[in-house]
Amino acid sequence: MTHEFKKIVEGFISDKKKGLKSVLATVVALDGSSYRRPGVRMGISENGELTGAVSGGCVEKEVVFQAASVFKTGSPKMMTYDGRFRLGCEGILYILLEPFDVDDQVLQQLKEALCKRTEFAIASHYKKEYGVCNGLGSIVVLKGARIPLRRNFNSGQETELFSQEMKPIYKLVIIGGEHDAVKLSYLALGLGWEVVVATVPSEDKQLADFPGIDALWNVEPELLPVDEIDAQTAVVLMTHSYVKDLKYLKALKKAEPMYFGLLGPTKRREKLFGEYMELYPEEDYDFFDAIYGPAGLNIGAEAPEEIAVAILAEILTVIRKQEPMLLRDKKQGIHN
Structure with a gap:
């Protein structure tokens, strides 16, 4: 998972240089079975470019469609994807969509952690229901510091939490x-x-x-x-x-x-x-x-x-x- 996140960070850096916004999609929960499991992520650029994937290729179009409102409003949201009727995977995916917006200092911290093979964790606040909620979002926990992946993020008190340890890339x-x-x-x-x-x-x-x-x-x-x-x-x-x-x-x-x-x-x-x-x-x-x-x-x-x-x-x-x-x-x- 870490190598995918590294590519997403690199994509964000590229987008930022071009003046483009980015959205981060994270599978935070799963009921049943699916092609990929919670913890997979995808970066979405304002120009439509994708980095990574949250499935074998069948869910991505819906994620891009749902991300349009996040680009427009800057507010995070939850989306669900029921593969039982579309894919035969017998599972429901819960996907967090949030603006990926950090300053240069935070970006440098992330780059150094990935480059120096430093372990960190990502904690994502989510709800198992469709809709917009400002209490949704992800935080990188690095050497005891908590680094939100968007500015001015405060987690909601009634959200669920998905935590994932990110070990160095193989x-x-x-x-x-x-x-x-x-x-x-x-x-x-x-x-x-x-x-x-x-x-x-x-x-x-x-x-x-x-x-x-x-x-x-x-x-x-x-x-x-x-x-x-x-x-x-x-x-x-x-x-x-x-x-x-x-x-x-x-x-x-x-x-x-x-x-x-x-x-x-x-x-x-x-x-x-x-x-x-x-x-x-x-x-x-x-x-x-x-x-x-x-x-x-x-x-x-x-x-x-x-x-x-x-x-x-x-x-x-x-x-x-x-x-x-x-x-x-x-x-x-x-x-x-």
Whole structure:
């Protein structure tokens, strides 16, 4: 969710420079089932441009239509969307529409929090009924400070509250600069993740070799900035070099990513671990247990793009604590 909010903030910045108003749409409650759940947001520009989505594409036109009055009056409102009769989703969406209007100082605080990977929360005051109400609106809670997303906002006493923790955007560190690393970076960027590629100077790689990535760590393994690998970061070691992999394992020993994947077959992994233990006999090897190797789910992947899908699917499975299965075999709903 955080990566979507980041794009909405970027869209607001762009609108503000153009002198355009913005409206923020937030799904704050749901009765039944729907394509997406509470906490999804969409930015609406006065010129009709949309950033993000609150559904698979079927609700957005109605949201834009309802937002017209918010642009005109500057007053927040609630809208409902009954998917039981239109979509077959068997759910009713409750969507808060509010002016997105903050000053430059607040904007800078939001940008810094997103850039520095600082956790924050968003609290939205809403009602489960259609209509205009000045007590509706959202507040960002950042380092103890409460920052309204529109000027002069005072929450209503009789509203309900939807609160959401916004953790840092998922980050993927790809160690290796070959063709398959490019494919993996491309798909991860499509998920809205921050992507960093790590190579060594002798590979002569440039930032432009990996279109769209956030950073290139062009350093020797022992100089890898491991402190930038946090609990919202996944690491995939895919250098295709046995010697480099040994060096990177040493560098990453104390890192605690949310996922650590190792490319290559089981025999290679066992040989790699065995040689590591011979080189460093006095070390603790418990970190081996946290490594997923061979990286990826068993989906029959062969092409680099398919392998990238398998790896990203495994990362999501691990960090969301899910058991891979066909959804048609799931006895409960899609979302627990």
